[in-house]
Amino acid sequence: MKKSFSYWLIYLALPIIVLAVWEGFDIAGRLKPYTMPAPMAIVDTTLDYIKNGKLWTNITVSFLRVLKGFGVGLAAGFLVGILSALFPKFEAFTDLVIQILRPIPPIAWIPLAILWFGIGEESKVFIIFLGAFFPIFLNTAEGVKSIDSKYFELAQVYEVPKPMLIWQIVIPGALPSIMTGIRLGVGNAWVCVVAAEMIGAVSGVGHMLSDGRSLSRPDIVILGMLIVGIVGKIMDDILKLIHKKLITWI
Amino acid sequence: MANIIEIKKLNKVFRSKENEVQALENIDLTIEEGSFVSIIGGSGCGKSTLLRVIGGLETDYEGEYLFDNAPVKGPSRDKGFIFQDHRLLPWLTVENNIRFSLPKEKKKDDALIRENLELVGLTGFEKSYPRQLSGGMAQRVAIARALANKPRILLLDEPFGALDAITRMNLQEQMLKIWHEEKITMIIVTHDIDEAVYLGGTVVVMTPRPGRIKRIQKVDLGTPRRRTGTPFTLARDEIYREFFSDAEIPIEYNI
Ligand SMILES: Nc1ncnc2c1ncn2[C@@H]1O[C@H](COP(=O)(O)OP(=O)(O)OP(=O)(O)O)[C@@H](O)[C@H]1O
Numbered sequence A: 001m002k003k004s005f006s007y008w009l010i011y012l013a014l015p016i017i018v019l020a021v022w023e024g025f026d027i028a029g030r031l032k033p034y035t036m037p038a039p040m041a042i043v044d045t046t047l048d049y050i051k052n053g054k055l056w057t058n059i060t061v062s063f064l065r066v067l068k069g070f071g072v073g074l075a076a077g078f079l080v081g082i083l084s085a086l087f088p089k090f091e092a093f094t095d096l097v098i099q100i101l102r103p104i105p106p107i108a109w110i111p112l113a114i115l116w117f118g119i120g121e122e123s124k125v126f127i128i129f130l131g132a133f134f135p136i137f138l139n140t141a142e143g144v145k146s147i148d149s150k151y152f153e154l155a156q157v158y159e160v161p162k163p164m165l166i167w168q169i170v171i172p173g174a175l176p177s178i179m180t181g182i183r184l185g186v187g188n189a190w191v192c193v194v195a196a197e198m199i200g201a202v203s204g205v206g207h208m209l210s211d212g213r214s215l216s217r218p219d220i221v222i223l224g225m226l227i228v229g230i231v232g233k234i235m236d237d238i239l240k241l242i243h244k245k246l247i248t249w250i
Numbered sequence B: 001m002a003n004i005i006e007i008k009k010l011n012k013v014f015r016s017k018e019n020e021v022q023a024l025e026n027i028d029l030t031i032e033e034g035s036f037v038s039i040i041g042g043s044g045c046g047k048s049t050l051l052r053v054i055g056g057l058e059t060d061y062e063g064e065y066l067f068d069n070a071p072v073k074g075p076s077r078d079k080g081f082i083f084q085d086h087r088l089l090p091w092l093t094v095e096n097n098i099r100f101s102l103p104k105e106k107k108k109d110d111a112l113i114r115e116n117l118e119l120v121g122l123t124g125f126e127k128s129y130p131r132q133l134s135g136g137m138a139q140r141v142a143i144a145r146a147l148a149n150k151p152r153i154l155l156l157d158e159p160f161g162a163l164d165a166i167t168r169m170n171l172q173e174q175m176l177k178i179w180h181e182e183k184i185t186m187i188i189v190t191h192d193i194d195e196a197v198y199l200g201g202t203v204v205v206m207t208p209r210p211g212r213i214k215r216i217q218k219v220d221l222g223t224p225r226r227r228t229g230t231p232f233t234l235a236r237d238e239i240y241r242e243f244f245s246d247a248e249i250p251i252e253y254n255i
């Protein structure tokens, strides 16, 4: 669907108003550069970071960490989710541990992760893994459980072998819910990488934030925050698109 | 012809913590190969349960049930079952829904799929998803899916219950045509006396609590069958009387 001109006008109005007010404060001389820089200062910093290559390096470093942690979280969440939805005994076996671990925010694992793995890659990937695992696990299990049992009865009538049911009924039936889990998981993973990098890292977007603070450079901090927001939105947009391409039958 | 179904003194009780429901009591029923049988009765009289027993979906009962002279362990392709809902998998196209039901060695048999879609008048809808079909079309795909498996017997549980009168009559004609051409034994469960009399060469009348067979009536409407005229009216009136003698209320309210 093509959006109309007036839609884009409304869509962009708020960010433009915010920028205008911000700029207005600067012209009135109310901004102090060491707490709140002017919009143009941030543009300058951005250009600097593009020129010296730090912008791209930080984004790719963070993104690769997310990819690793999310990949492991997806595989584990998907597998454990399907197993616990299909086998009540497996669910009973894992339920208590999962329910107790679930409310612990991944960030609360950072101290332990650093003690276990040091401040290298592993500790960050581990935190991201935790962030991605739970939403994917929960939504996969929920999705499989919500499949109508009448489809399994149908499969019985046509003597469809059990292993085939996984591909033909379980996964497609749960796919909408799994995709919701994946979107939440990617969102969480991105939050986790920033948090983990703020505490101990020498690169990445999260490191940009803590670096900017210790250098008293709010422009760097704000640039880092904008990157987190923009990259997060782009990733979610891509996942929405994949969802649409993948689930064509609804 | 030989009997394809022999049921003797069959009882089925559903037990739960709170209560017991005798869904079927002392059912005796034999069905000849190649016949068309209607089962009719008010809601809750055990029609679906009886059909599920015949289809092998319900195996926990007392008494004897032989399909083709052998006991039944469970559902199978040769006992095609059409559920009240079409039960197509929403994520598969029409042709893949049929493919899903086929045995391994026939999964690639596109001609078989095409043939059966043609039989129910749905050529050209191979690539459609179930959501793109009307209720009647979806039910026809379900029928094509069952037929593609070359069943000995086709069991239909109120297959046209949710459809409008015109679509319903069209599908009844199609079922009769398929019955003539494919020579499959058919058993249809219905609420509708007209449907029961029009389709069934034999009409089995059931009554509830406990679910029993009250009467088995032969119907001969000649070939081809006609929805109007004396034989149809007479047969229908007789079935009507079965229900009115019980209670002075129409079947729809006989709950
Ligand atoms: N799975 C079940 N568990 C417990 N009771 C059941 C079950 N299935 C059916 N019954 C009971 O058995 C009786 C017969 O049910 P059945 O579904 O065979 O009736 P029916 O004649 O098909 O009714 P309807 O026309 O409404 O479909 C009912 O009293 C019902 O409550």
Ligand SMILES: [Mg+2]
Binding pocket: B047, B048, B049, B157
């Ligand atoms: Mg029923």
